[in-house]
Amino acid sequence: MKKLKPSYLYLAFVFALMYLPIFYLMFYSFNAGSYMNGFAGFSLKHYATLFSDYRLMGILANTFIIALLSGLFATLIGTFGALAIYRTRRIGLKNTLLSLNNILIVSPDVIIGASFLILFTLIGLKLGFFSVLLAHIAFSIPIVVLMVLPRLNEMNPALIDAAHDLGATDFQVLSRVILPYAWPGILAGFFMAITYSLDDFAVTFFVTGNGFSTLSIEIYSRARQGIDLSVNALSTLMFLVSLVLVGVYYYISLRTNNGSKKKRQMRTAVR
Amino acid sequence: MSEKRTINFSVPYYLWLVLFVIAPVILLVFQSFTNLHGQFTLANYKTYFGSGTYLRMTFNSVFFALVVTLITLVISYPMALIMSRLKHAQFWLMLVILPTWVNLLLKAYAFIGLFAQKGTINDFLTFIGVGPQQMMFTNGAFLTVAAYIEIPFMIMPIFNSLVEMDQSLVNAARDLGATKWQTLWRVIVPLSMNGVRAGVQAVFIPTLSLFMITRLIGGNRVITLGTAIEEHFMVTQNWGMGSTIGVVLIVAMAITMYVTRDRKRGGKA
Numbered sequence: 001m002k003k004l005k006p007s008y009l010y011l012a013f014v015f016a017l018m019y020l021p022i023f024y025l026m027f028y029s030f031n032a033g034s035y036m037n038g039f040a041g042f043s044l045k046h047y048a049t050l051f052s053d054y055r056l057m058g059i060l061a062n063t064f065i066i067a068l069l070s071g072l073f074a075t076l077i078g079t080f081g082a083l084a085i086y087r088t089r090r091i092g093l094k095n096t097l098l099s100l101n102n103i104l105i106v107s108p109d110v111i112i113g114a115s116f117l118i119l120f121t122l123i124g125l126k127l128g129f130f131s132v133l134l135a136h137i138a139f140s141i142p143i144v145v146l147m148v149l150p151r152l153n154e155m156n157p158a159l160i161d162a163a164h165d166l167g168a169t170d171f172q173v174l175s176r177v178i179l180p181y182a183w184p185g186i187l188a189g190f191f192m193a194i195t196y197s198l199d200d201f202a203v204t205f206f207v208t209g210n211g212f213s214t215l216s217i218e219i220y221s222r223a224r225q226g227i228d229l230s231v232n233a234l235s236t237l238m239f240l241v242s243l244v245l246v247g248v249y250y251y252i253s254l255r256t257n258n259g260s261k262k263k264r265q266m267r268t269a270v271r
Numbered sequence: 272m273s274e275k276r277t278i279n280f281s282v283p284y285y286l287w288l289v290l291f292v293i294a295p296v297i298l299l300v301f302q303s304f305t306n307l308h309g310q311f312t313l314a315n316y317k318t319y320f321g322s323g324t325y326l327r328m329t330f331n332s333v334f335f336a337l338v339v340t341l342i343t344l345v346i347s348y349p350m351a352l353i354m355s356r357l358k359h360a361q362f363w364l365m366l367v368i369l370p371t372w373v374n375l376l377l378k379a380y381a382f383i384g385l386f387a388q389k390g391t392i393n394d395f396l397t398f399i400g401v402g403p404q405q406m407m408f409t410n411g412a413f414l415t416v417a418a419y420i421e422i423p424f425m426i427m428p429i430f431n432s433l434v435e436m437d438q439s440l441v442n443a444a445r446d447l448g449a450t451k452w453q454t455l456w457r458v459i460v461p462l463s464m465n466g467v468r469a470g471v472q473a474v475f476i477p478t479l480s481l482f483m484i485t486r487l488i489g490g491n492r493v494i495t496l497g498t499a500i501e502e503h504f505m506v507t508q509n510w511g512m513g514s515t516i517g518v519v520l521i522v523a524m525a526i527t528m529y530v531t532r533d534r535k536r537g538g539k540a
Contacts, residue, residue: 007349007353008353010349010350010353011350011353011354011363014346014350014422015366017419017422018367018370018419018422018423019370021378021381021382021385021419022370022373022377022378022381024381024384024385024391025377025380025381025384028384035389036384036385036387036390036391037384037389037390037391037394038394076283077283077284077287078284080280080281080283080284081281081284081287083280083281084281084284084285097288100288100292100293101288101292103292103296104291104292106524106528107521107524108476108477108479108480108497108520108524109477109480110480110482110496110497110500110501110517110520111299111480111500111517111520111521112295114299114500114504114510114513114514114517115295115296115298115299115517116291116295117504118295118298118299118302118510118514119290119291119294119295119298122298138287138291141284141287141291195372198374199372199374199375201374201375201376201483202480202482202483202497205483205501205505206501206504206505215374216374216375216376219374219376219377219380220376220483220487223376223379223380223383223487224486224487226383226387227383227384227387231377231380235373235374235377235380235381238373238374238377239373239377242372242373242374243369245372246369246372250365
């Protein structure tokens with residue numbers, strides 16, 4: 001093998017590039033001063049500002065409620081969607097269903113946002129909490145399907161036949177055999193849906209209207225006004241939250257064995 | 272027999288397919304044929320193809336996306352190659368994936384701090400005697416931030432294709448007398464082209480539709496297709512024109528996917 005010395009340097013360099021902006025952001029959240037330069041000593045005052053900002057705390061609550069609810073509904077609908085695709089026998093129909101399922105994964109966020117805005121306006125839904133929730137459920141469903149379906153496909157069909165032969169009702173087969181088997185996939189789908197909801201900016205931006213705001217939208221409007229170190233404090237906390245989510249997700253996918261796939265990885269996987 | 276019950280449970284899924292997948296696309300296409308008063312018209316397309324402004328904007332958007340794709344490819348390929356040869360490759364891959372879980376807005380925000388008039392980079396430039404530069408709201412700033420955000424999405428598919436590659440082919444090339452560079456150019460690179468195509472696809476399309484960074488970092492100097500759509504929907508309220516650009520973006524996406532499709536399917540390399 002060739003010597004890897006210079007290549008290690010390159011590796012370190014690119015990783016530094018990737019992580020420096022993030023750590024830079026977190027570092028200055030502890031700045032006693034109020035700009036992202038000239039560290040004026042350690043202070044937690046921006047965290048204090050953050051937690052005493054009731055408006056922001058409300059937005060934080062909204063964001064997590066939307067993430068949890070959309071995750072739950074998307075998981076519920078997506079799991080049965082995956083079952084429906086799994087049960088489809090005709091190969092042509094199955095492929096059509098799969099392609100339709102993947103449209104929202106492949107589409108750019110702007111297109112999803114704009115077309116949902118047209119849809120909500122057409123059916124007369126007031127923009128706000130419900131439009132955001134519906135949009136988040138809608139773009140999370142295909143992700144759940146893609147997490148659950150491989151799990152169903154690798155299940156031995158004899159398990160279902162055996163359960164039927166032994167006298168299980170359809171419902172029992174579903175609740176005692178299929179769902180437990182697919183459970184790791186379902187959980188992984190749930191966590192993916194939550195992270196997508198927390199991450200989303202573009203779609204929410206289109207369908208949020210005036211009164212309602214999520215964290216991404218709030219950060220956007222604050223960032224447009226310039227530097228505010230409580231945003232740094234917020235980002236540090238959010239980084240920790242995503243670390244926990246990644247941890248949980250990896251723990252689950254270790255058992256599911258279908259690895260971690262962010263949306264764009266799926267994009268290439270679903271073609 | 273058991274079909275019926277699951278079909279009942281699957282009703283919400285089919286509803287979703289109709290309401291949130293099929294209907295929005297149709298509505299968007301339909302909207303692109305209406306004017307401000309909701310009447311049917313071809314005017315939007317005429318304006319798009321007739322006025323140089325929109326075509327120039329589209330060209331710029333494609334050009335910027337190409338540059339971003341090229342930058343990320345040049346940085347990512349060696350990175351993926353080095354990573355794929357490391358012992359704990361999956362661990363390093365996770366380190367690449369981790370930044371993608373950080374909210375996009377926060378990453379853009381970090382660069383506002385770095386690039387600002389009195390920001391960290393300017394402090395450094397002053398320190399080494401170059402003096403402060405205008406960095407925010409320049410094309411360079413937009414390219415930097417866009418490339419920064421997209422790099423992991425380029426590394427991942429290339430890395431995967433390199434790891435999946437049959438190592439004995441590389442050994443065979445060396446045994447048959449190929450030099451290190453010949454092996455790289457004639458064996459490794461061609462075999463990883465599927466990963467490169469996937470990476471190009473995963474970077475090019477989202478860069479076309481970026482709109483938040485063009486505002487925050489690019490200061491509206493760079494107008495991407497995404498920015499134009501956002502502008503028409505949220506600012507000028509001309510949904511018809513916005514939808515027309517949306518249709519263009521969908522077409523651009525389809526073309527990109529066709530060009531970067533998997534050429535040689537199946538058959539483990």
